[in-house]
Amino acid sequence: MKIREANMHDIPALHIIRNAVKENALSDPGLVKDEDYVRYLINEGKGWVCEMENHIVGFSIVDLKENNVWALFVDPEFEKKGIGKQLLKELLNWYFTQSNTTLWLGTAFNTRAEEFYRKQGWADAGFHGTKERKFIMTYEAWMKLNNCK
Secondary structure, three states: OEEEEOOHHHHHHHHHHHHHOOOOOOOOHHHOOHHHHHHHHHHHEEEEEEEEOOEEEEEEEEEOOOOEEEEEEEOHHHOOOOHHHHHHHHHHHHHHHHOOOOEEEEEEOOOHHHHHHHHOOOEEEEEEOOOEEEEEEOHHHHHHHOOOO
């Protein structure tokens, strides 16, 4: 498993993974466009991919402008191998070296993602709209998770 910074050449693979997920699936695959990835990877944040045997199997993207995890997805064929956890760790470590502002994300109700974020130390912050639960990670909580003083 290799985690590296995402780049523009990765966008086609990111689309494939995003559209392959079983939970938090897009109602319309056309809702997320190349320009969205470019915006977050180049202008407003940063992203990472996980490669196995030179094949991208997962990715994460953080939005520095909105202090939001914009994406964290793993190819369904590679789930339950620790990929999401490693991508999230990389994202959080980078984010909290850039900002001490609370980071948030939204995920659909009653999903494995909900449980995943809870296990990773994210706090439930109620609802995000009508179809998602909001989770937050404070700088202090991240420091505690990393055994920092």
